[in-house]
Amino acid sequence: MASDDALLVVDAAGVVVAWSQEARSLFGREASEAIGRHVAELLSGSWRSVASDPAGRSSGEAVVTGLMVRPTTLEDGGPGWSVDGPRSDEGDAKDQALLDALFTQSPIGLQVLDPQLRVQRVNLTASGLAGFDSSQLIGHRLSEVFPMSDPDENDAMVRHVLATGRPALDRLVRVRPPADPEHEHVYSVSVFRLQSPDGRVLGLSTAVVDVTVRERALARTRVLNAAREHVGRSLELEATCAALVDVLVPDFADAAEVDLLDPVVRGEGAPSAPVGPEVPLRRMAFAATEPHRDSLGAGTGPFRFPAAWLQSLTDLRPHLVTYRPDDTTSVPQVSRTVPAPGARSAIVTPLTLRDGVFGTLSLYRSPDRDPFVDADLDLVLEVSARTALHIDNARRYTREHTIALTLQRRLLPPHPAPQTAVESAHFHQSTEAGGGWFDVFPLSGARTALTVGRVSGTGIHATMAMGQLRTAIHTLASLDLEPDELLARLDDTVKRLAAERADLPPSDPLRTEPLTADCLYAVYDPLTLSCTMALAGGPQPVIVHPDGTTDTTDVPAAPALGGGEESPFAGIRVELPEGSIIALYTDTFLPAVESEMKAAQSRLREVLAYSSRPLDELRDEAVHTVPPPPPGTDAVLLLVRTRAHDPGLVAVWDLPKDPAAITTARARTRRQLTEWHLDELALTTELIVSELATNAVRYGTPPLTLRLIKDDRTLTFEVTDLSPVSPHLRHAQTSDEGGRGLFICAELSQNWGVRFSENSKTIWSEQALPRQV
Template structure:
């Protein structure tokens, strides 16, 4: 095809007479001196003029280019789409600006370049279409810089969004693939995964490392299974980087010598077609946390020194985020351990109640539960939760649980106990507010909720009080369920409600009833809302004839509380029983001194009926001293009650609210030793106040000397 005369391209010249001489000069300058690549193609999309002075076109022969399809000039990687673009400009006259294409300069055979192509149609004064003019600018450096900047921006936004070691490693490979590498692998020291302190470098590759993340643009690879524990053999680029803590850019081929030292990894590299590798140690302040590997394969361009700098930046950011996650993991582990040790371990022996529990901990939350044996065969049931997470929440939970045990030992009524517990929370909050301003705990409010219930198996009465806590579910023996109407008090430590009273509710429980105490975390995991979750719990409990452990498991399966959520999920189930008539004996004692002998006789006959004659001497002394004190210092009527369970309980009641005091009588004193003697003979003793007076009670182990059991 004959070459067109450039003077026919009138659009590149000046139309006026005074500029007639400038047109040829302008064209000559553009096609011989302009740093931008210029191409002119005819209607058949063949080159009629080309600028060989531009970067990337230097060294090309004009005679070899003229008349050839323009897509061959730059060896376009996708010539079809580029040709369609130029054909569209030729047919429609709509110009195209800054379209990015890939190709190779005619004088080079290396890696592909990126070009910005702009094209517009050429026509003469009569409107006849002559062809297309296109400017071609090599923007390889600019675009690769933009690509690296995009990876850096993705790393800033995507790495470190969680405080989890495994998740942080996954975030790194998600950022790296495919924007930076075709394959990314992260191995972290197993000690770091567990939250332990990382070792100081250098390492020598024999330390156990766990593969925490893998990503590939071609999918999963069995050679890079996540979770496996391995060591890097010596010598490889991995061990070299761990030794001098420097990154490495390595070219891979069939003759790479170090692949023989690591056959398994070598096979994986060959299978993936990887041709280059960047190894970057994850280092922070001289400590080594792990190592990252970035691979390019198939048609991807090899890494260059600028990519090595970017890999080092990614590794540095990941190392910082990993260390933060490691520290959180360590603190979280400590908090969970603390919480686990502060909660009850194993079943608690109870008189007439069977209990089962489920605790799904959150991020080291402050939830707790308890089943406390109380005096006179009663049982205390508690579920509570401290707001917040971490060591401070677990520690506060332990403080409150200890306080409840101490208050429960005083036989306080539930409403009185929560009022005193609230005083404890307020005092702890005041201590927290007095911390130095630099302490972050100072600004964290101290709030807690609690539900406390006391069940009496002698009468079937259950007294409940709650402080900002959800009401329990009650399942009757006939399968019906209900939510008892229990007045709710303010949360513990609520400054705005300081001084507000806590009200108690009393309900009657039949033998075989089930009381379910829980935290809000048990219901918040349901996708359909707390009300639906509560209804599901009631449906599970509507089968009270089933075993308590089975009901607990069914509730967990149905509600599916997820671990590591925002709140602890706690469920405490208690099935109630009643003491039989043959386990309790009660007498009314006349209010005169001679009745002490009568009380001793009643007790001795009852012990004989229970086959507890070996305990008769101790019980006789205890009954004698307690009845004597009640007659001498109390007000009638006086009642004596014996309860036979896993211990022998002796109770003496009168209507006087005056409290007895343990005295240490002098040698010459004739009295004042009654309670002292009782305290020495009984395993436990105490005073319980009621609306009608007080009760002095003692507990003795059956068939053994006092003190042979662990104190509750």
């Protein structure tokens, strides 16, 4: 039979019956051109002498033009000639020596597989094959000898190369070699198809390099880069700890948990080492590859402080730990040796910064994964150090956030005091302590002040500014200013506070933060059933009438307080029947996008249209109907239902400009107090009436009007005239005959003051009603 590496084969008559790829390359003719033709037509004249008398060469071999010709038997049994290429003994020797060296000395793993993927030849000196002999490998498949992590995927890879001829280069295969069954190795595998010159598939050749060290280093680098990118993007402790365990699982560990000391979670300073077991830890984050797996610290031994956990919080060093999950009575022990079969591997490291201890980071690996090694400690140390810095930032933020929220709660009324003239319900969301406020408080003459607003920014500085503005509103309101005038004075206050910020040192970050404020201030009068409003920035209030109809009050809008624009503030007076509802809210209560804001405002009006429902129910439904405010905003909603004052609790008299009328005024007052069952206030009230009425008769401009008002808490006496002159409290000398009238009123009253309307002034005095026994 002709050899497989023959260039060409001719029969006894010199006709070509086989033509190889090498013959095609050597002679420049395709097989279709050569087969069936006489060899003399294809080759040079030097070949013809042999081809014309092939029988003369039947007993031996002939070399013609560098080719080797030898007799052969054709497939049909007839005689023929096989023509082989030139043979170099020296080249064959070198090729053989090279193959022997590669398969006996090279550190690169080499295998030759037949088409059935059985090993035909192997390099036993390569990594992972120590201790093997050829009988253990030859004739076996590699998957039968080496336990691979994913044998099906690897088998599909080599079969694809065998079928297509396209090599697979630098594919990573994970194997536990018999020489080191406790550790998983990573090999870079390249697979090539072997075929004869005529294209017949002979099998596969594989080149294998152990890249375990490289891949472990790259894996650690990837974990470190992920920690740098994802950990610390939030200033919340829970989010920081959760990001850390998500980065470490499953790439570096099968489970991870972060435990922080209780003082750290509360935002207090981190204790210094050593930390004793009397300081509790809190589990802040946990992640595992198995969703149903609970924290490995529960049910698998006293993990909170014993052994490595306590030692880590004492010496502030990371520790490798080996323990058995089913041994619930033993304490995990520090170990730097290969763990026993079935044992888990763990690393416990403290989270520290400078001299403070924040807690521990615990990492676990299950028995079917390589245990942690000393090289892993370097990665854990770096990740822990970076995380500790972020935890410290979050701790400081938590402390400042807690202080700001506490300050905000102290500066705002937790529940506005019940008012005679109105009923109120409010909603206040402040996840990031900010400058939102609301208030409902009484004014003179049975009136009630309503206000909602928001200072720009968040944090403790915004909260402090809010407290300053709310105090200013109360102070200005006590002067009985009209809403537009009050906002003008409040605008001056905001600008003065902004100027103080601008004068801070350049290193103070507060210096560059702008200070503005939105504010709506309204005064409701239950005697006239009207409400006067003024607005600086912020949205328009919604009015709901008793019949359920709603509209948006067109209050003249001025720029935000402190905005720098010189714009006059204007007020508007709205008639409100008893039972009307006023909805005041900040701009953050509704979406910022105009189209969404209009839709949300429409839904709010639909909810409030059911005005007969309790205010608490309306508030709750409004909050759930309107889209939730964005995180970090300070959203406020204040609902106020108006009431009318009982006409039987108001007495009004005209006062003639005659000194004799003062006696009549005292008598009417005494009779009215008796009718109201307030005889115990008769003496002081008569003195107040006498002094204020006397001043009005002497210095006032007619017409003069006296009014006595009783509500749930106070008794108010008012004197109104047309004079623009405001009285002043004097401290008369002992020898003075007069000048003590207002002083007497101030001493007998719990409060007094003067308010001006468009063309009149009113002096009022207020007394607390006696407690009901």
